[in-house]
Amino acid sequence: MENLKGTIFDVRRFATHDGGGIRTTVFFKGCQLLCAWCHNPEGISTKRRALYFDKKCIHCGSCVKNSKCGGMTFQDEKIVLDHTKSEDWDELIQICPTGAIAWDSREIDVYKLFGEVMSDAPFFKYDGGVTLSGGEPLLQPDFAGQLLKLLQDRGIHTAIETALLVPIENLKKVLPYLNHIFADCKIFDESEHIRATKVSNKLIIQNLEYLLTSDKKRDVVIRTPMIPEYTATEKNVAEIAKFISGIFPEVNYEILNYNPLALAKYHLVGREFCFKENPKRFSKEQMNHFAEIAHSNGVRNVFIDE
Amino acid sequence: MIDFYRRDIENKILTEDDALEIIECIWLKFNQIVYMRNRNSAKFFAGFPIGFNIAIGGQDADDNDYSNEISFLCLKAQEHLLLPQPNLSVRLHEKTGDKLLKQAIRVVAKGSGMPQFFNDKAIIPALEELDVEIKDARDYAIVGCVEITTQGNNLGWSDAAMFNLNKALELTLNGGKCLLTGAQLAPNYGDLTTYETYENLENAFRRHIDEFMEKMIKACEEIEKAHIDLLPTPFFSAVIDDCMENGIDVTAGGAKYNLSGVQMIQVANLADSLAAIKKLVYEDKIVGREELLDALRKNFEGHEILRARLLNKVPKYGNDVEWVDSIGVKWARYFRERIGHYKNYRGGRYHTGMYTVSAHVPMGENVGASPDGRLAGQPLADGGMSPVYGRDVTGPTAVLKSVSKLDKELTTNGGLLNMKFLPEFFKTETGIDKFAKFLRTFVDLEIPHIQFNVVRKENLLAAKKIPKHIEV
Numbered sequence: 001m002e003n004l005k006g007t008i009f010d011v012r013r014f015a016t017h018d019g020g021g022i023r024t025t026v027f028f029k030g031c032q033l034l035c036a037w038c039h040n041p042e043g044i045s046t047k048r049r050a051l052y053f054d055k056k057c058i059h060c061g062s063c064v065k066n067s068k069c070g071g072m073t074f075q076d077e078k079i080v081l082d083h084t085k086s087e088d089w090d091e092l093i094q095i096c097p098t099g100a101i102a103w104d105s106r107e108i109d110v111y112k113l114f115g116e117v118m119s120d121a122p123f124f125k126y127d128g129g130v131t132l133s134g135g136e137p138l139l140q141p142d143f144a145g146q147l148l149k150l151l152q153d154r155g156i157h158t159a160i161e162t163a164l165l166v167p168i169e170n171l172k173k174v175l176p177y178l179n180h181i182f183a184d185c186k187i188f189d190e191s192e193h194i195r196a197t198k199v200s201n202k203l204i205i206q207n208l209e210y211l212l213t214s215d216k217k218r219d220v221v222i223r224t225p226m227i228p229e230y231t232a233t234e235k236n237v238a239e240i241a242k243f244i245s246g247i248f249p250e251v252n253y254e255i256l257n258y259n260p261l262a263l264a265k266y267h268l269v270g271r272e273f274c275f276k277e278n279p280k281r282f283s284k285e286q287m288n289h290f291a292e293i294a295h296s297n298g299v300r301n302v303f304i305d306e
Numbered sequence: 307m308i309d310f311y312r313r314d315i316e317n318k319i320l321t322e323d324d325a326l327e328i329i330e331c332i333w334l335k336f337n338q339i340v341y342m343r344n345r346n347s348a349k350f351f352a353g354f355p356i357g358f359n360i361a362i363g364g365q366d367a368d369d370n371d372y373s374n375e376i377s378f379l380c381l382k383a384q385e386h387l388l389l390p391q392p393n394l395s396v397r398l399h400e401k402t403g404d405k406l407l408k409q410a411i412r413v414v415a416k417g418s419g420m421p422q423f424f425n426d427k428a429i430i431p432a433l434e435e436l437d438v439e440i441k442d443a444r445d446y447a448i449v450g451c452v453e454i455t456t457q458g459n460n461l462g463w464s465d466a467a468m469f470n471l472n473k474a475l476e477l478t479l480n481g482g483k484c485l486l487t488g489a490q491l492a493p494n495y496g497d498l499t500t501y502e503t504y505e506n507l508e509n510a511f512r513r514h515i516d517e518f519m520e521k522m523i524k525a526c527e528e529i530e531k532a533h534i535d536l537l538p539t540p541f542f543s544a545v546i547d548d549c550m551e552n553g554i555d556v557t558a559g560g561a562k563y564n565l566s567g568v569q570m571i572q573v574a575n576l577a578d579s580l581a582a583i584k585k586l587v588y589e590d591k592i593v594g595r596e597e598l599l600d601a602l603r604k605n606f607e608g609h610e611i612l613r614a615r616l617l618n619k620v621p622k623y624g625n626d627v628e629w630v631d632s633i634g635v636k637w638a639r640y641f642r643e644r645i646g647h648y649k650n651y652r653g654g655r656y657h658t659g660m661y662t663v664s665a666h667v668p669m670g671e672n673v674g675a676s677p678d679g680r681l682a683g684q685p686l687a688d689g690g691m692s693p694v695y696g697r698d699v700t701g702p703t704a705v706l707k708s709v710s711k712l713d714k715e716l717t718t719n720g721g722l723l724n725m726k727f728l729p730e731f732f733k734t735e736t737g738i739d740k741f742a743k744f745l746r747t748f749v750d751l752e753i754p755h756i757q758f759n760v761v762r763k764e765n766l767l768a769a770k771k772i773p774k775h776i777e778v
C-alpha cells in the first residue's frame with residue numbers, strides 16, 4: 001500500500017461526543033465552506049500557518065531577537081505574530097522555550113497517523129473507535145480512505161463527520177470503509193446557504209441523495225446545527241426534513257444545539273466571528289419544537305443532542 | 307454478613323431501610339474516631355481519619371463477582387453521608403456487573419472521592435508473585451488507604467519506609483551535596499558537569515540508590531527490633547494465624563506472612579527530570595551541563611528561559627510517550643529488584659508500593675530545584691503513580707496507558723492513581739456509560755488502583771474563602 005500523506009490539525013483522544021464509546025477524533029485540515037459561525041476556524045484553510053498563544057508566552061523576546069523578516073515583533077509590550085511574513089518558522093518554533101509559537105497543523109503519513117490513533121485501541125474495545133472530523137476529511141479522500149481501511153482491517157469501528165461539499169467520487173472512495181456517517185445538512189435553500197457559507201449547496205444535496213440511497217443509509221445520521229438567525233428557522237428545518245425523509249423515511253436526523261464555545265478560537269486565526277454578542281443555547285422547549293417540526297415533515301427518527 | 311442479612315429479611319426482623327440505617331450508623335462512628343498525629347506525621351498523612359477500609363465486589367474462587375445486596379447498601383450509605391470515612395473500595399474485575407459499576411460511578415460523581423477502585427486483575431496475580439497462596443491472594447483486603455494485605459494472617463508493615471528517588475537524583479547531580487543546605491549527604495561520585503554520557507550519570511545514580519537503600523534497610527531493622535523489645539502485641543498476635551501455633555509474637559515474625567512495604571517516591575518527577583536531561587543535555591545538546599547544574603543550584607533564578615524549556619520542550623510522564631514513561635518504569639524495576647535481595651527482620655520479603663497519601667508535599671520540601679522544572683521545595687507529583695499535576699495534557703486515556711506501563715508487581719504494597727474530572731461529565735447517562743467503559747479498560751490494563759476527584763475549581767476557591775457555606 002502506498003504511504004500517503006495528509007494534513008491534520010489535531011488528534012483528540014477521549015473524545016466522548018462524536019459517536020459511541022470512547023473514541024479518538026482526527027481533525028482534517030481544509031474546508032470549502034466558510035460558515036459564519038465555524039467552530040474550528042483553524043481547520044478552514046488548507047495552508048499550514050504559524051500560530052501564537054498568548055497564554056503560554058513568558059515574553060522572553062527570544063523570538064523577536066531571532067526573527068529575520070518581521071514575523072515576530074514587539075508592539076506596545078505585546079508579542080505579535082504575522083504569519084504572512086516568510087520567516088523560518090520551524091526555527092522560531094524551536095527557539096521559543098514555551099511552545100507559545102506552533103504550527104496550526106501538521107503533515108503526517110498515514111501509517112504514522114494510524115499508529116498514533118491506535119494508542120487508545122484498548123479503549124476502543126467497548127463500542128469505541130475512531131472518528132474523522134475537521135475541516136473536511138473528504139477533501140483528502142485517498143488519505144482518509146487508507147487510514148479507515150487500516151483501521152477496519154484491525155476491527156476498529158470507524159465514523160466520519162462531513163459537510164459533504166465534495167465531488168461525489170471523494171465520497172465513493174471513502175464510504176466502503178465507514179461504519180457510521182454523520183453528515184451535515186445546514187441549510188436547504190440554496191441562496192440562504194450561499195449567504196451563510198459563501199458557497200452553493202448543490203454538491204451537498206447530491207451527496208445526501210447518494211448517501212440515503214446507498215446500502216449504508218441506515219448508518220447515516222443527518223445533522224443540522226442550530227445557529228440562531230442562520231439555520232435555526234422553522235422553514236429551514238421543515239425543508240430539510242421534507243427532503244431527507246422524501247428519500248428515506250427512516251432516516252436518522254439529529255438537531256444539534258448551538259455551542260457558544262466557538263468564539264474563543266477566533267483571535268487565533270485572525271477571523272471575524274459572525275455574532276457581536278455570542279448567543280445562548282436554545283432551551284429544551286425550543287429544541288423540542290424544532291424536533292416536532294422535523295417530525296411533522298416526515299422524519300420518523302429525530303434526535304436532540306443532550 | 308450476607309447470610310445474616312438475608313435470614314433477617316426473610317424472617318421479617320429487618321427491612322432494607324433498617325439495614326441501611328445500621329450501616330450509616332457505623333459509617334458515622336468511623337468518622338468520630340480521630341487519630342492525633344504529631345506535627346511531622348500529620349504532614350505526611352494529612353487529614354484526620356484513621357483509614358478504615360471496606361471493600362465491596364471482587365471475585366470469588368470461580369472468578370465470579372462477589373457483590374450482593376450489602377454491597378449496594380454500602381454504596382447507598384456513602385451516597386447519603388459523603389463523609390471521608392470509611393475508605394470505601396470497590397474491587398473490579400472482568401466479571402464485575404454493569405449494575406454495581408454504574409452505581410459506584412454515580413456515587414463517585416457526588417464528589418466525596420469515594421468509592422475508590424481496585425483491580426483484581428492486577429492485584430491477585432501480583433500477590434502470587436510475592437509467594438502469597440492463591441486463596442489468600444483472592445481474598446485480599448485493603449488497609450488504610452491503598453495498602454494491599456491478605457486477611458488475618460499477615461504483618462504487612464506497609465509503611466516500612468518511603469524512599470525519595472528524587473533526592474537521590476539531586477545528590478547524583480550535585481556531587482552528593484544537598485542543594486538546599488549544602489551538606490554532604492552522600493559520597494561524591496561526580497556531578498552533572500563530570501558525567502560525559504547519560505550512562506555515566508545513570509551509573510552514579512544507581513550507586514546512590516544502592517547506598518541509601520542499605521541505610522534504609524538498617525533503619526527498618528532497628529525499628530523492628532525495637533518493636534519486638536518494647537512493643538510486642540500479644541492481643542493482636544492472638545488473632546493473626548500461626549502466631550499461637552508458633553508461640554511467637556507477630557512483631558517477632560509469628561504470622562504466616564511477614565512483609566515489609568517500601569514506597570518509591572515519585573516516579574513521575576523522576577521520569578520527567580531524567581527525560582529532560584537525556585534529551586536536552588545529552589541528545590540534542592541544547593542545554594549545557596554547567597548551565598543546568600548552575601540553574602538548579604540557583605533555583606532557576608536568572609535561568610527562567612531554561613526553566614521554561616525544561617517544562618515545555620520535553621514530553622512528560624503521563625502522556626503515553628513510550629521513551630519517557632519507560633524511564634520511570636526502568637528505575638522502579640531497578641529498585642524493586644534490588645530490594646528483593648533483602649529479607650526483613652522477621653524473615654519475610656521486602657516489596658514495593660507507589661503511594662504518598664500527602665507525603666508528596668513534605669517530601670518535596672526536602673528536594674531542591676529539579677531538572678523537570680520544579681522549583682526547590684515544591685511538592686512532588688501527588689498520588690504515587692499519577693503524573694505531575696497539569697503535565698498530563700493528552701487526556702485521561704493517555705494517563706492510563708502511561709501508568710499501565712508500570713508492572714503490577716511494582717505495587718504489591720499498594721499503588722495510588724489520582725484523577726480529576728468535572729461534575730458535568732456525569733450529568734448524563736451517556737457520560738456514566740462512557741465512564742464505565744473507561745473503568746473496564748482500566749481493568750484490562752491491569753492498573754492496581756484509581757480514584758477520582760469530581761470537583762469544580764470555582765467551588766474549591768469559594769470553599770477556601772467561606773469554608774462553611776459551600777456545597778462542593
Ligand code: SF4
Binds near residue numbers: 056061063079095101
Ligand atoms: S520566544 Fe516564545 S515565550 Fe518568548 S516571547 Fe517569543 S513567543 Fe513568547
